Amino acid sequence: MAIQPAGSVRALALVGPTNSGKTTLMEALLQVTGAVDRRAGTGGEKVGDSSPEARARGHSVELNLAGFDFMGDRYTVVDCPGSLEFCANIDAALPAIDLAVVVADPDPAKAALLQPTLRELERLGVPHALFVNKMDVARSSLQDLLEALAPVSSAPLVARQIPTWEGEKVTGFIDLALERAFVYRPGEASQQIEIPGELMDAEADARFHMLEQIADFDDDLLEQLLSDVSPSRDAVFADLVREMTDGLIVPVFFGSAQNGFGVRRLLKALRHETPSPDRAAQRLGVENGAYVLKAAYAGQSGKLAFARVFGGPLADGADLVLPTGDLCRAGGLSLVQGSALKKIASAPDGDICAIGKVEAAAAGQILSLTGKPQTVRAAMRPRRPLFAVALAARNRKDDVRLSGALAKLIEEDPGLTLAHDAEARQVLLAGQGEGHVRLALERMKRRFGVEIDTQQPKTPYRETVRRSVTQRGRHKKQTGGHGQFGDVTLEIRPLPRGSGFVFQQKVVGGSVPRQWIPAVEQGVRDGLTRGPLGFPVTDLEVTLTDGSAHSVDSSEMAFRQAGRIAVEDGLRACGSILLEPIEKLTVYSPSPSASNVTSALTARRGQILGLTPREDWRGWERIEAYLPQSERQDLIAELRGLTQGLGAFEADFDHMSELTGRLAEEASQGARAGA
Numbered sequence: 070m071a072i073q074p075a076g077s078v079r080a081l082a083l084v085g086p087t088n089s090g091k092t093t094l095m096e097a098l099l100q101v102t103g104a105v106d107r108r109a110g111t112g113g114e115k116v117g118d119s120s121p122e123a124r125a126r127g128h129s130v131e132l133n134l135a136g137f138d139f140m141g142d143r144y145t146v147v148d149c150p151g152s153l154e155f156c157a158n159i160d161a162a163l164p165a166i167d168l169a170v171v172v173a174d175p176d177p178a179k180a181a182l183l184q185p186t187l188r189e190l191e192r193l194g195v196p197h198a199l200f201v202n203k204m205d206v207a208r209s210s211l212q213d214l215l216e217a218l219a220p221v222s223s224a225p226l227v228a229r230q231i232p233t234w235e236g237e238k239v240t241g242f243i244d245l246a247l248e249r250a251f252v253y254r255p256g257e258a259s260q261q262i263e264i265p266g267e268l269m270d271a272e273a274d275a276r277f278h279m280l281e282q283i284a285d286f287d288d289d290l291l292e293q294l295l296s297d298v299s300p301s302r303d304a305v306f307a308d309l310v311r312e313m314t315d316g317l318i319v320p321v322f323f324g325s326a327q328n329g330f331g332v333r334r335l336l337k338a339l340r341h342e343t344p345s346p347d348r349a350a351q352r353l354g355v356e357n358g359a360y361v362l363k364a365a366y367a368g369q370s371g372k373l374a375f376a377r378v379f380g381g382p383l384a385d386g387a388d389l390v391l392p393t394g395d396l397c398r399a400g401g402l403s404l405v406q407g408s409a410l411k412k413i414a415s416a417p418d419g420d421i422c423a424i425g426k427v428e429a430a431a432a433g434q435i436l437s438l439t440g441k442p443q444t445v446r447a448a449m450r451p452r453r454p455l456f457a458v459a460l461a462a463r464n465r466k467d468d469v470r471l472s473g474a475l476a477k478l479i480e481e482d483p484g485l486t487l488a489h490d491a492e493a494r495q496v497l498l499a500g501q502g503e504g505h506v507r508l509a510l511e512r513m514k515r516r517f518g519v520e521i522d523t524q525q526p527k528t529p530y531r532e533t534v535r536r537s538v539t540q541r542g543r544h545k546k547q548t549g550g551h552g553q554f555g556d557v558t559l560e561i562r563p564l565p566r567g568s569g570f571v572f573q574q575k576v577v578g579g580s581v582p583r584q585w586i587p588a589v590e591q592g593v594r595d596g597l598t599r600g601p602l603g604f605p606v607t608d609l610e611v612t613l614t615d616g617s618a619h620s621v622d623s624s625e626m627a628f629r630q631a632g633r634i635a636v637e638d639g640l641r642a643c644g645s646i647l648l649e650p651i652e653k654l655t656v657y658s659p660s661p662s663a664s665n666v667t668s669a670l671t672a673r674r675g676q677i678l679g680l681t682p683r684e685d686w687r688g689w690e691r692i693e694a695y696l697p698q699s700e701r702q703d704l705i706a707e708l709r710g711l712t713q714g715l716g717a718f719e720a721d722f723d724h725m726s727e728l729t730g731r732l733a734e735e736a737s738q739g740a741r742a743g744a
Contacts, residue, residue: 078136078143078419079343080377082163084190085172086182087128087151087714090202092117094172094326095135095148101332104137104406116407117148121515122508130155130508132162132363134375134405134421139336145377145421147362153185153714154502157484160449161432162362163189164353165377167419168343169197170335175207175323177217181659181688182713184221187319188686191223193447194352196314196344200335201323204232204239205253211323220687227282227309227318229338230331231275233268242323242331243268245276246305253330283308286317310342346419350379354446358390358437359383359399361430362421365481366516367410372480373423374430375405380438381418389436391429392444397436400426432483453719454486454499455705458506458523461496467519474517478509485509492605493527502705528649528699530736531725532600533608535644537562542635544627554622555631557581557589558615561639564608566648566725570597574613581616585628589613592632601645603740607725608648611636647733648725649697656692656708656718657683663690665711673700695723699736 083091095117099105105116117133118124133148147166149159163169169190173183190197201207201214215226230242233250241252243264250268251259264272280300284291287308293300312318322338324331353360357380367373385402403410403423416422430436435443462471475498479485484505488497500506513519539560546553564571572590574581581589593611600606616631654675658666667677675696683689696704701720708716728736 082166082169089172097326102137119408154505180217199321205325355379384415457499459495463520530604531648540639544630552622553627554619555627556617560612571610588625588628589632592629596633596636602737649728652720653723662712
């Protein structure tokens with residue numbers, strides 16, 4: 070059972086669904102190792118979820134960072150939010166981790182909640198183990214849970230322990246690799262005991278099953294099992310370490326973070342089996358530098374880059390090269406323990422520290438120590454926004470502060486995006502769900518003192534013409550001196566959907582002088598910006614066929630006005646059709662929820678195009694549908710409510726479609742009211 074070489078700091082991530090107990094496990098690790106005096110929930114010091122927003126919600130909404138020492142080795146822990154609304158925060162962090170501990174609830178009915186987390190770890194190639202929390206209150210057997218979890222993991226789940234029971238209560242465990250039994254002791258390390266006689270056969274069967282699972286990837290071990298040869302303990306541990314590191318298996322431990330049960334045994338397994346930082350450095354493509362997990366503004370400390378050091382150490386004041394080639398300097402290093410920062414002179418290889426005064430640094434970047442830029446091997450995948458609101462400062466005097474606050478929030482949270490809709494004259498803040506956007510607004514008020522009024526984003530309706538007309542437009546104005554005169558005749562006709570606007574001229578005999586024709590087109594475009602229903606006009610062809618000019622009074626402005634008058638009068642004569650934008654949605658849902666999801670889409674005027682199994686996701690469906698953009702605003706909230714918080718979608722504009730009846734009238738009334 071070889072211990073990992075000393076000298077480098079190991080980085081662990083705690084991941085899994087909301088309320089599985091990740092932060093409680095972090096607090097337990099810190100308490101057991103003496104990094105804090107008492108565990109959260111007992112009235113003592115609390116490291117995780119220190120922000121007011123996290124405490125108000127009762128769960129993590131951002132990364133929590135802390136560190137501890139155990140048996141002479143140093144570890145940093147990244148406690149990750151579990152809700153999909155806040156998971157953009159962990160996109161940059163996970164690739165830099167040596168080992169992820171996936172914290173699971175013991176209820177088999179909640180097994181599917183782990184699938185998004187496991188799929189992301191598998192995609193990134195991050196080794197991971199499973200810790201089944203709250204086993205002291207479990208109402209199902211570990212075997213039932215493993216059977217429920219098997220479909221959600223691509224790699225086989227290998228139970229490293231089996232529970233011992235007293236009635237309906239778990240009182241300890243048998244370590245299958247060590248072949249030793251332990252009983253829990255509240256607040257203390259578990260006590261080793263002899264394996265109870267009535268459990269000898271169960272232990273032997275469970276251990277042999279574990280060996281069979283790891284023998285699938287070791288021919289020598291398989292041959293030993295077939296020959297009834299008992300493998301050495303060192304060989305078994307070597308296989309367990311190698312196969313977990315290579316992503317071939319997922320070891321499963323269990324306990325109770327709240328009571329400290331199984332935490333020390335988990336720590337010992339992590340000490341022996343966590344890969345060295347070299348593998349994470351290779352995954353990222355870092356030669357020598359600091360990889361930024363997240364950036365944040367910390368009051369008077371300014372902007373901090375929370376980064377993991379590779380190939381270190383990193384000294385305070387060191388020159389760092391950004392991916393752009395620009396040079397910056399590490400202006401102060403700090404160890405991170407929750408919200409507390411402790412100044413340090415240098416950070417060793419593998420450690421996570423806060424680096425000050427690196428204003429241009431962003432999550433997912435390498436701050437190079439080699440003197441030349443370094444680029445991350447696999448860049449983060451941007452998350453597409455799922456919910457948006459239009460913003461306006463409640464006090465117009467706060468407009469400048471609003472811009473600065475939004476810029477800082479978006480730097481800190483890669484799941485947020487900002488867009489300016491010039492047509493609707495709205496500033497849109499978009500995120501991964503309503504709760505995510507609401508959190509950003511709460512932070513804006515608390516940290517920057519900016520109060521915001523919000524509205525729904527406006528739907529970009531369009532209108533088109535129902536029939537063809539020929540329309541004359543005449544602009545004549547006589548004042549002192551030169552007057553204004555422009556006279557045009559336009560033919561207006563509808564075009565197929567998606568054609569846009571086409572302008573042509575078929576003037577014969579110079580009735581409209583050639584130099585004024587561009588002005589006529591510009592006037593037509595002016596008139597199309599707002600049609601009779603209140604929206605921009607599209608999918609029509611306008612042809613200039615005739616007109617007249619005055620040798621003195623005609624001008625560019627006069628013909629521009631004549632073109633606008635003709636097209637505005639012509640649009641009223643053509644009859645208007647309101648068009649609404651239709652998006653093509655790809656919705657991802659667990660299979661048991663798929664029928665409810667399709668019903669919800671249909672209720673929103675959606676058209677279901679198809680339902681197929683989601684590729685490489687057992688027990689999931691991919692639903693394709695057309696949906697009016699106006700119906701998408703709060704879709705993510707309903708979708709998450711139908712899918713235990715797991716559902717997601719991607720939306721892209723597809724086409725415009727005619728809208729009639731009450732909804733068309735309401736849209737047109739809204740446009741006229743906002744004019």
